[in-house]
Amino acid sequence: MPLVKDGKIVTDIFVHVADDAELPGDGAVLVSAARFLEDPEALLKRAGQVGVIWPNSRDVDDLVPFLGRLAAIALVFPTFRDGRAYSQARLLRERYGYDGELRATGQVLRDQFVFMLRAGFDALEAKKQSDAEAFTLTTKRYSVFYQPTGDGRATAPLRRLQQRHSESARS
């Protein structure tokens, strides 16, 4: 599955390690939540970056003690209809200040890209090559956003107030 990060299709540096597979000595790895929570300290001490695949049915609170040392968190969309990971993403970014890679994985389709970016994802494992290639086109489609999230985009209400201020300054 092509990985889109910072607007470009990139090579995934993380190796997905199955629960029963041996960990490579170094290099970036992505492990399941179960494996990670078994012995987080041991994993975090090894050479190479560690990322965790976090299920959407588990509170992200359990991850909070480790956020500063995790290189990536992959949140899961088992189907595109299941939107729990959007809440998890916003909590990680906006409440807990997580600033590492936040990856969307699972059934990730182009029509969710904008929502995902707005929720705080910065890496998308697109299900289809054509969707990954359409990333720039798709995410440029919208220029107006009504509600504030932690993504830094100026919302419509804010832009209106700014417009009003600049108009009253001119008159």
Next chain:
Amino acid sequence: MYAYDELDRTLLNERVEEFRDQVRRRLSGELTEDEFKMLRLQNGVYLQLHAYMFRVAIPYGTLSSNQLRQLAHVARKYDRGYGHFTTRQNIQFNWIKLAEQPDALADLAEVGIHAMQTSGNNTRNVTSDQWAGVAPGEIEDPRIWSEILRQYTTLHPEFSFLPRKFKFAITASAHDRAAIKIHDIGLRLHRNAEGEAGFEVLVGGGLGRTPFIGKTIKPFVHGRDLLSYVEAILRVYNQYGRRDNIYKARIKILVHELGIEKFAAEVEEEWRAMGDTALTLDDATIEEIRSRFTYPAYEKLPHVPDELKKAAADPLFERWRRNSVFTHKVQGYAIVTLSLKPVGGPPGDATADQMDALADLADKYSFGEIRVGHEQNLALPHVAKRDLPALWSALDKLGLATPNVNLVSDIIACPGLDYCSLANARSIPIAQELTRRFANPDTAELIGRLHINISGCINACGHHHVGHIGILGVEKNGEEFYQITIGGRADENAELGALIGPAVPYGEVADVIEDIVEAYLALRERPDELFVDAVKRLGVEPFRERVYATR
């Protein structure tokens, strides 16, 4: 009216172009039907029995005359010349071709109308009192808050894939015309002891196969905190609402399973954790939205103009005035309800020609404004009383002056098996037959206020649980049967109706309803004891005895 600005218009056009691209990808095979289904639903496109159905939002039930003309245009150009107004202040077109959908949306966008989130598992069209801004005694125009919520919920990045659909309704009057107690979130605007405006927030109301009346989760949420509190509710629901079973996925089930206290505590904890949030509304932001609602420049007019005194001699006019004309907050003006329930007609339908003519009448007599109510009727909200006689004769010619508002033939009905792929039984022909049975306006007036609601299946789009008389179509061994409830209501004293007896076959429904009404006429204490009050006082039993004694 709320006037769109450049940002609103831009967003709408961007949404139309996105949908055009999605339809193109579906038609070219890039998208599977499974992938496309959710995308089209998010834009109000259902696949029905015969064709695609297209549901267009009328936020808080307010339309300008130009918007109504554009709806007529869509009905004519892309459909079969009519539209169906729904119980949630939407309009549905039943015969639209998928390939033409994007063009229909683009035409609607020209006048600031959209179909965003009129279906799908997201936050739906925000509904409100159809008399907002003109009802006497209102706290404040609830549409300001409805519009704030509309913008907040539109394309929300976190809540566009909820466990199930999610509906808001807002009222600012003591008498609830927005049915807030049967919504996922119901909001009642009121003032606290300090005179500040805020909301009683109700949660977990809803009909369908497991009906619940909404429960108060917080008696007062300050207006500035409305969005953050709503976000807390939605976040708890998004994470913990059930996704394993579509029939248990609404927030009402989560509230029921946790209990309102536990659910409220979860929301409170989330809300506290949000702390100081960008969602807190400052006065300038609220004022900005408020300033884009414009109100008519009313004249100073007499309470009872000469035109009205003169017309009172005409008993037909008088009957209509008694029935369909309501008190306006400004002296000399009236709110006029237009019945979309003509004798023998399908409830809630209007033809393109009617819509066009009504738009002209709105320009002439109602400052260009039309309202849509959840009872599937329309209203002209600012009619000078001196114009009532002229308006009446114009409406009468259009078939929009049936004097049955709030009476037994003012029936709410879903499309039923005639259109809907979910239905088990027909709704429209039952409604049509009942309007014929109760066609005599003297009888209807004698009976008084009585709401009959009909749903063609357990999903309850016709709100049968909260009809004074509720009729639910079910299927038994391949035949249409109907369960009948009495005593339901959807207002501030909302209650679910109780079953009166065994289900009856299609052919007997109208007879049973007539018997129920006869029983009521015999049992009521006084002529002004309403049907629903008589049921409350007596319970179901005396009705059951009379209606089922001979069956």
